[in-house]
Amino acid sequence: MLSKEEIKNHLGTSIVFTGRLISNKINTHFNELGSNITFDQMGVLFFITLHRTKEIIQQDLASLMNKNKSAVLRTIDILEKKKYVKRVPVLSDRRKNIIEPTEAGIKMVKEAIKLSQKLEKKYTKKINSVDMATCKKVLELIQNECKSETCH
Numbered sequence: 001m002l003s004k005e006e007i008k009n010h011l012g013t014s015i016v017f018t019g020r021l022i023s024n025k026i027n028t029h030f031n032e033l034g035s036n037i038t039f040d041q042m043g044v045l046f047f048i049t050l051h052r053t054k055e056i057i058q059q060d061l062a063s064l065m066n067k068n069k070s071a072v073l074r075t076i077d078i079l080e081k082k083k084y085v086k087r088v089p090v091l092s093d094r095r096k097n098i099i100e101p102t103e104a105g106i107k108m109v110k111e112a113i114k115l116s117q118k119l120e121k122k123y124t125k126k127i128n129s130v131d132m133a134t135c136k137k138v139l140e141l142i143q144n145e146c147k148s149e150t151c152h
Contacts, residue, residue, distance in 0.1 A: 015139075022123070023039045023040075029115055030042070030115070035111075035112075036082060037079075037082065037108060037112075041079060042109075042112050043065075044061070044065070044076065045084050045085065045105055046109055048099050048100070048105070049105060049109045052101055055098045057090070057098055058076055058096075058097050058098075061076070076099060079105070082104075083104050083105075084101065084104055085102060086099075086100055
């Protein structure tokens with residue numbers, strides 16, 4: 001069995017814990033702004049908005065985001081109820097819908113980007129640019145290894 005110290009020093013644990021802390025802080029700040037959207041919902045909305053020049057079909061969104069299909073579809077349902085996205089039927093196939101951001105969704109993403117930039121600056125102010133570049137490079141290398149299926 002792993003000791004507390006081994007668990008604490010495990011890279012994956014550190015990455016997940018840091019991600020959760022950031023996610024919780026962003027959720028708190030979204031709520032303070034009077035936003036009715038969570039960090040996870042924002043992730044889906046951000047992806048849809050970022051790729052709005054492409055026709056994103058709801059069935060393909062989960063695989064594009066490396067997320068669970070049913071969870072992404074539930075999130076789309078929530079975002080649609082909140083008027084941040086809309087489903088547009090594909091004329092050639094009634095079973096398919098293209099997901100598009102609404103003006104309110106685009107506005108929410110712009111506000112979230114401003115907030116995220118502000119928070120990132122706040123939480124990384126003690127990190128010099130060389131260390132930040134190294135951190136991002138290491139995370140990118142890990143992501144690429146996992147995407148290449150060398151991680152088991």
